[in-house]
Amino acid sequence: MTAVARLDLLAQVLLPGDGDWPAAGELRLGAAMLDIASRHRGNKDALDAYAGGLGAKIFDDDGDDEARHDAVAHLEHNEPAVFGLLRALAYEAYYAHPRVQDVLAAHTGRRPGPAQPAGYPQVFALDRAPDLSGVRARGLVWRDDGTETAATVRAAQEQDPMHEWTEEEIWSWRR
Amino acid sequence: MSPTSTSATRRATPGTAEPVTAATDVVVVGAGAAGAALSWRLRTAGLSVVCLERGYWSVPADAPQNQPDWEGQRLRSRSPNPNVRCSPEDYPVLADTSPIQPQMFNGVGGSTVLWSAHAPRFRPSDFKVRSLDGVGNDWPIDYWDLAPYYEMNDRISGISGLAGDPGNPPRTPRTTPPVPLGPGGHKLADAFEQLGWHWWPTDGQVLTRDVGHRQACNGCGPCELACPRQARSSADITYWPLAVEAGVRLVTGATVVGVLFDAPDRTSGVRWLDDDGVEHRTEAGTVVLAGNGIGTPRLLLTGGGSTHPDGIANSSGLVGVGLMLHPIAAATGVFAEPLAAWSGNSAFCLLSQEFYETDSARDFVRGYEMQVMRGQGPLITALGAFTLDIPWGSGHHARFDELFGRVASVAISCEDLPDPANRIVIDDTARDRHGIPAARMVYRPDGNSRRMIRHGLAAARRALETAGAVQVLENPLLDQTGFHLMGTARMGNDPTTSVVDADCRTHDVPNLMVVDGSVFASSAAANPTPTIQALALRAADRLIGEPGSVPT
Numbered sequence: 130m131t132a133v134a135r136l137d138l139l140a141q142v143l144l145p146g147d148g149d150w151p152a153a154g155e156l157r158l159g160a161a162m163l164d165i166a167s168r169h170r171g172n173k174d175a176l177d178a179y180a181g182g183l184g185a186k187i188f189d190d191d192g193d194d195e196a197r198h199d200a201v202a203h204l205e206h207n208e209p210a211v212f213g214l215l216r217a218l219a220y221e222a223y224y225a226h227p228r229v230q231d232v233l234a235a236h237t238g239r240r241p242g243p244a245q246p247a248g249y250p251q252v253f254a255l256d257r258a259p260d261l262s263g264v265r266a267r268g269l270v271w272r273d274d275g276t277e278t279a280a281t282v283r284a285a286q287e288q289d290p291m292h293e294w295t296e297e298e299i300w301s302w303r304r
Numbered sequence: 305m306s307p308t309s310t311s312a313t314r315r316a317t318p319g320t321a322e323p324v325t326a327a328t329d330v331v332v333v334g335a336g337a338a339g340a341a342l343s344w345r346l347r348t349a350g351l352s353v354v355c356l357e358r359g360y361w362s363v364p365a366d367a368p369q370n371q372p373d374w375e376g377q378r379l380r381s382r383s384p385n386p387n388v389r390c391s392p393e394d395y396p397v398l399a400d401t402s403p404i405q406p407q408m409f410n411g412v413g414g415s416t417v418l419w420s421a422h423a424p425r426f427r428p429s430d431f432k433v434r435s436l437d438g439v440g441n442d443w444p445i446d447y448w449d450l451a452p453y454y455e456m457n458d459r460i461s462g463i464s465g466l467a468g469d470p471g472n473p474p475r476t477p478r479t480t481p482p483v484p485l486g487p488g489g490h491k492l493a494d495a496f497e498q499l500g501w502h503w504w505p506t507d508g509q510v511l512t513r514d515v516g517h518r519q520a521c522n523g524c525g526p527c528e529l530a531c532p533r534q535a536r537s538s539a540d541i542t543y544w545p546l547a548v549e550a551g552v553r554l555v556t557g558a559t560v561v562g563v564l565f566d567a568p569d570r571t572s573g574v575r576w577l578d579d580d581g582v583e584h585r586t587e588a589g590t591v592v593l594a595g596n597g598i599g600t601p602r603l604l605l606t607g608g609g610s611t612h613p614d615g616i617a618n619s620s621g622l623v624g625v626g627l628m629l630h631p632i633a634a635a636t637g638v639f640a641e642p643l644a645a646w647s648g649n650s651a652f653c654l655l656s657q658e659f660y661e662t663d664s665a666r667d668f669v670r671g672y673e674m675q676v677m678r679g680q681g682p683l684i685t686a687l688g689a690f691t692l693d694i695p696w697g698s699g700h701h702a703r704f705d706e707l708f709g710r711v712a713s714v715a716i717s718c719e720d721l722p723d724p725a726n727r728i729v730i731d732d733t734a735r736d737r738h739g740i741p742a743a744r745m746v747y748r749p750d751g752n753s754r755r756m757i758r759h760g761l762a763a764a765r766r767a768l769e770t771a772g773a774v775q776v777l778e779n780p781l782l783d784q785t786g787f788h789l790m791g792t793a794r795m796g797n798d799p800t801t802s803v804v805d806a807d808c809r810t811h812d813v814p815n816l817m818v819v820d821g822s823v824f825a826s827s828a829a830a831n832p833t834p835t836i837q838a839l840a841l842r843a844a845d846r847l848i849g850e851p852g853s854v855p856t
Contacts, residue, residue: 147701165373169380170390198697216696217687221376224682233682237709239646244681245369245532248522249647253512256484259505259654261466263497269470270502272661274428274436278448282473294467294474296455302448 130188132180133159138188140219142201149232153223161222162215175214265290278302328354328553330847331574331588333560333603335359336414337833338819338840339594340543341457345844347550354586355547356558356576359393359411362540367530374529375683382529384409384418385784393557395736395743397598399786402747404629407787408596412556413540415596415787416833420528420651421509421536422675423463423834425454427472429661430719430828437662439669439752440721441825444797444806445842447473453838453845458507460546461537461837462515465507471657480513482506482653483521487643488712489653492676495771501658506675507834509537510649523648525681536649539837558584559738562607563591563616563816571816575607577738590815590847594840597627597789597821601728602743604793617793617810617818622803624729626722628791628827631749632782633757634677634690635764636713637773638706645679645709652677659763660829668755670719673829674764677713690715691777714767715782716760718753719829720790728792749781757781788832793822808843819843 136159146152166172187200205212223229230241240247269286273279282302285292330346332339335357347353368377379388384407386394397406409418428447433440455476465478482505485493496503510527513520518541519533527536534541548554562575564585573587593600601624608616615623656674663671680689685708688694692711694703726748732741749757757780765776796802799811804823810816819840821832828835 143696144700145698147698150701165376168373172380201696217376217379220686221373221379221683224686225372225376233708236705237642237646238644239682239709243370243372243374244524244526245367245374245522248524248533249644250522252484252486252523252644252648253521256486257490259485259490259493260497261468261504264503265468265470267470267500267502270657271427271470271472272429272436274432274446276428276446276448278446279428279473282448286470286474290468290470292474294476296452296459296476299455299474299476300452302451304446304449 130185132184133163135159135180135184135188136162138197139184139201139215140223142197143216143219144223149235151228151232153219156223156226156228158219158222158226162218165218165221172214172218175211176218178211179215327587328352329588330354330590330592331356331586332592332594333574334414334594334596334599334820335412335539335544335554336594336596336820337416337539338836339592340413340539340547341460341837342592342594342819342840342844343552343554344543344547344550345841346848347547347552349844349848351848353552354588355552355554356560356574356586357412357554357556358559359409360556361412362417362530364530364532364534364541367532369524369526369529370532375681378526378529378684382418384415384528384787386410392737395599395602395740396734398731398734398742398744402745402786403749403781403783404631404747404786405784406598406745406789407784408598408789411540412544412554413538416538417530417540418528419538419787419833420649422652422831423507423509424655424673424830425472425507426828426830426835427660430826430830433670433826437669441794441796443795443825450835450838450842453841454834456841457834457837461509461542462511462518463507464510464512466505469504471502471504471660478507479515480511480520483508483510483512483649484523485653486645486648486678488639488645488678489676491639491771492712492714492767493654495767496656496658498770499767501656501767503654503656506652506655508649508652511535521649525646525648525650527649527651560603560607561738561740562609563603565611569813571813581738590817592817592819594820597792598728598743598745600818600820600822601792602730605730606740617803617812617816619812620800620803622794622801624792625724625727626791626794627726627728627745627747627789628720628722628824629747629786630720630788630827630829631718631753631757632785633716633761634713634779634782635716635761635768636689636691636711636777637768637771638775638777639710639712639772640774642709643679643712645711646681648678650678650680651675659759666759668752668759670721670752671829672716672718672756672760674760674767675715675717677715679709679711682708690782691779693777712768712771714764716757716764717829717831718756718760720827721750721752722791722794722826723750745786788821788827790821790824790827790832793818795823795825807846808839817843817847
């Protein structure tokens with residue numbers, strides 16, 4: 130079995146599909162996982178270990194779904210660091226896949242693709258100004274440090290909470 | 305020749321193609337938040353300044369968010385953990401002796417290149433914890449000394465927010481309005497209001513309107529990866545263009561490995577290696593270290609050679625000692641209705657400082673703040689983010705549907721008291737690319753922090769349940785949160801109990817200064833970067849002599 134085939138199987142066990150979420154096995158993620166791993170030394174080392182024997186130990190050609198699930202659970206328990214890296218590679222390949230992005234968009238309304246350049250400006254468009262009247266009405270809650278400046282500033286702040294302070298005024302606070 | 309790297313795209317600073325070895329008034333080690341601010345300030349006062357940076361420039365347009373693998377890069381080349389990122393310019397920070405892992409970035413802009421830009425200030429009481437509460441150390445300066453420099457830093461960096469917070473002393477109107485609370489933030493704001501707790505829209509260095517060449521935030525999410533729009537501030541796009549234009553010589557790929565002396569109590573410059581390992585010396589009247597709370601003690605402990613076997617400026621024995629982080633816990637509320645929680649800057653929208661100060665009715669001293677955060681993108685959500693528990697296998701997809709876009713989190717950031725057992729030490733079982741020994745982080749949260757976390761999680765749960773969360777998930781200690789590195793070259797008036805004085809000069813070597821988080825005498829519970837930058841600006845003014853008027 131090739132390294133790519135072993136990764137395909139691993140991804141299928143991790144992400145078997147549900148409803149309109151596609152099964153990872155349909156998406157053939159092994160090659161994408163290899164490509165992602167090649168971008169970082171740490172990932173590459175873990176993948177080499179997997180492809181070089183670990184994968185063969187936990188997936189053989191005759192394994193059924195239950196045996197494969199148990200093998201991955203064994204890997205998670207006994208080699209948590211390797212499992213963590215392999216899971217991250219599988220998830221990254223899966224959630225970046227266009228079919229998965231489309232499902233995600235259908236479920237949530239989130240635009241597919243990278244976060245930029247479009248961003249998600251609706252968070253600004255749909256927002257409303259916070260009502261701060263309550264917290265203002267409860268008054269000053271910062272603690273006096275015992276300095277004369279603190280007493281002076283607190284008095285001024287209490288007298289006119291909406292005063293627009295200038296940098297010049299604040300510069301005058303220095304000892 | 306620059307080394308191959310998996311990190312951000314690099315380029316040399318314009319006008320600094322040749323190594324700078326000529327004598328200068330000031331040489332600054334490290335081009336991060338503090339080094340940038342201080343270099344700019346000194347140069348505009350007329351001093352000649354050379355800044356040596358072991359890393360390189362990042363290019364905002366190359367930000368991961370523009371690329372298909374934008375989330376995955378956080379796990380690799382854009383990881384804030386140098387031991388994961390493993391870029392050539394990084395140095396190893398051994399941390400199997402700490403439950404909290406180191407987070408930093410080595411490059412122009414320093415760790416602000418990978419920060420989320422949450423920018424609260426310390427409160428006045430934070431500078432007087434010994435006097436007020438009998439714990440930790442007082443600072444030799446107070447809030448009022450720093451306040452003008454907080455303002456200066458806000459003006460240069462650009463800041464969003466809303467003046468008038470009754471939880472803090474006054475400040476000037478913010479550069480732009482605050483980031484939107486968003487659906488989740490509004491739920492938490494309403495909850496805090498119902499509970500009668502303090503809350504306020506957070507100050508953040510994320511611009512919400514176009515300012516000059518910087519575009520307004522468009523809510524893409526993960527500020528900590530970078531910001532292609534330059535809405536999020538980082539020292540490489542704020543201070544450094546101004547500093548370079550003013551004439552600061554910034555040299556990248558320059559790893560400082562030693563401090564030079566012409567007398568036991570007088571430095572004459574630094575010794576550094578370029579990318580090819582070739583040694584250079586830069587002579588200077590003043591040496592300023594700005595390498596963060598790990599890098600600075602590492603240099604002080606390794607950079608003195610045979611003349612300083614116990615470390616530079618270390619007559620107190622306190623270099624590296626008393627490392628403070630912010631132990632951070634998180635509670636995540638799961639809501640039945642969609643919140644579009646992937647949209648908007650992920651790390652902050654509002655802040656509650658209800659439990660910030662000491663209350664004798666509680667079983668801990670000092671306090672914590674509660675920072676409301678949004679959700680994450682699909683990959684980070686699937687991997688569990690801060691607190692989520694998403695199984696692999698047959699249950700994965702249904703649980704993902706329950707969580708993605710439907711969460712809001714409350715991070716509990718605790719004030720950390722200085723403990724001499726928590727420290728940065730040198731460990732030569734690993735070395736950087738130039739053969740310099742690694743730093744080791746030895747740290748554990750104390751009982752006060754653990755009691756604070758317990759209280760904070762209960763408070764966060766109460767807020768989330770009041771907000772309508774149908775489930776609350778907790779993580780009592782986030783591990784990848786060692787980004788606030790403080791206290792390892794403490795500031796104080798007494799040379800036997802501190803490393804630097806009120807002006808950031810080392811007691812032992814007055815023309816050797818430290819201006820990063822190392823000098824913090826207390827940690828407060830608030831993010832440290834604005835305070836680091838304000839301190840650096842003040843230290844610059846103390847070096848050049850007090851300006852007589854409001855500086856421009």
